[in-house]
Amino acid sequence: MTSESLQPVTGPSRRTVVATVGAAGIAVALTACGSGDSGDKDTSGPAAAPGTVLAKTSEIPEGGGKIFTDPAVVVTQPTAGTFKAFSSKCTHKGCPVTSIANGVIVCPCHHSEFSIEDGSVKHVPATSPLAAVEITVSGEEIKLA
Template identity: 60%
Template structure:
């Protein structure tokens, strides 16, 4: 007769304990990289804007981006985007800016340093809260590291007062 039991001893299995520890670590890492607020951030420009003329009524951005959004529904109204500032649309993964009057730009809201979501727009820059990288509202270029690559441009269209992802 055998003294070894075919059933494991009562209590949590080793795999359960390891999985729970891994899940807790993942939750802590995600909390450190993310923003605590799920609402879109809209910030007035911190520094004065020159009010120079732009291409009124035309939306423009650079190259294609990763977020292909809702071609039908408007993302925002042009009046929602402050001149010299911008607004972050977390659900669409995009930040829309108005560097000069009537000129609208869009960029990925994912920081190129470590992939955190950018958190605010102020003083003519888009700011990542994780490591304080700053990006230009005009072209997405790095104004302050540690990021070394610009934010990728997203395509938008402006029709009347409506701004839509292209």
């Protein structure tokens, strides 16, 4: 055997591997938490049929609301006897909103906040309001229109 056949196999240096992995991690983070709204998210309203009963009026707290997953709707009662409904998908990246507190609907993904009165943006990064969903109130039932 010659000394040429015993040469060690070399690959990228540790520094190169660490730098590449770090750059890939930053790229993933920037993609997952973009700086603006993108057009590839679905923030439309519910897929349920008109007439679907969502809740009883007594289930929606005054000054708050309730989030439904199927269909993806938030029903609020900003003032006594006034009911509003919005898509529960955040307009920033399409994450589902998960809570309602202090007059706002909150998205946990990037902390966007929306008004319970009209769905308008109260805290960015979202720049578009939640889509309004048509509802009817008949007696004690709140239904999709």
